[in-house]
Amino acid sequence: MPTIEAEYDFQGATFDLDDPGDREIVRFILSQALYGEATGVYCGLSLHAARSLEAAKFYLRHARQELNHLEQFAEIFRLLDMTPAPGHWVIKTMSSHNHFYPLKVLMEHAIGEGMVLDIFKDVLLQTLPDDHPTVPLIKKKLRAVCREEIEHVEWGEKETRWVLSQDPSLATPFYGILELQMMFAPVILKPFRDKAQGHAVLEHLPSFVEHVNRRVWAQGKALGFVPEERPGLFGRGWAMFRGALLFVRSQFSGPRSTLDKTYLSELGFSG
Numbered sequence: 001m002p003t004i005e006a007e008y009d010f011q012g013a014t015f016d017l018d019d020p021g022d023r024e025i026v027r028f029i030l031s032q033a034l035y036g037e038a039t040g041v042y043c044g045l046s047l048h049a050a051r052s053l054e055a056a057k058f059y060l061r062h063a064r065q066e067l068n069h070l071e072q073f074a075e076i077f078r079l080l081d082m083t084p085a086p087g088h089w090v091i092k093t094m095s096s097h098n099h100f101y102p103l104k105v106l107m108e109h110a111i112g113e114g115m116v117l118d119i120f121k122d123v124l125l126q127t128l129p130d131d132h133p134t135v136p137l138i139k140k141k142l143r144a145v146c147r148e149e150i151e152h153v154e155w156g157e158k159e160t161r162w163v164l165s166q167d168p169s170l171a172t173p174f175y176g177i178l179e180l181q182m183m184f185a186p187v188i189l190k191p192f193r194d195k196a197q198g199h200a201v202l203e204h205l206p207s208f209v210e211h212v213n214r215r216v217w218a219q220g221k222a223l224g225f226v227p228e229e230r231p232g233l234f235g236r237g238w239a240m241f242r243g244a245l246l247f248v249r250s251q252f253s254g255p256r257s258t259l260d261k262t263y264l265s266e267l268g269f270s271g
């Protein structure tokens, strides 16, 4: 279960918001957040395809919350006197909508928003300097956003458990997808690797990435699709192949509504 408490300790390291180089890094992080929040409009598609009344109610709330986050981040840019940059292609790929419900809840909510939460609560809440005049207000906004992101991750975890209980054979491709995602995600950090030496915050990058890795693998184990022992090369390759196949299949899945067929039983009027 995610919480708002920091899990990685940056040991007091903060960005210098008067330094142009640091401002560029903070702008990059916030720009990815802003893009991610804009994808909240995908909730419209999720509402259309909601598998239950509970899911429909969740996606309504989710859409409202994400659009609010979008405006909160825009306000954070204004408070820092920064202009957003476009989203990075890795973020665009990782936050793209998937009509296939099992992958949607796993990739978008449980893993995707789980990593978003890592960045918001562990990186931004710790490394924005409290002595900057607008940072206390920014952190207040960020804490409110984090509390709602926790809800989104919890939904993803609950639905991933449900999906796996309905079809346990999804565990292997889910595991393969996670292997692929964890291989692919660090690409986004490449531009910062050269700047890391001697930089108070960036020097933490390798251990922070390790922390996120450990947390995500533990999350996958708790959800029941990551094996206790990491399989050998062949086992991993096989899982990644099945994961890639499932992902390709998911791209052919269209939006299908069910609540207009199941509303009577969902409302308790018939079995």
Ligand SMILES: [Fe+2]
Pocket: 037, 065, 066, 069, 145, 149
């Ligand atoms: Fe959000």
Ligand SMILES: [Fe+2]
Pocket: 066, 113, 148, 149, 152
């Ligand atoms: Fe979210």
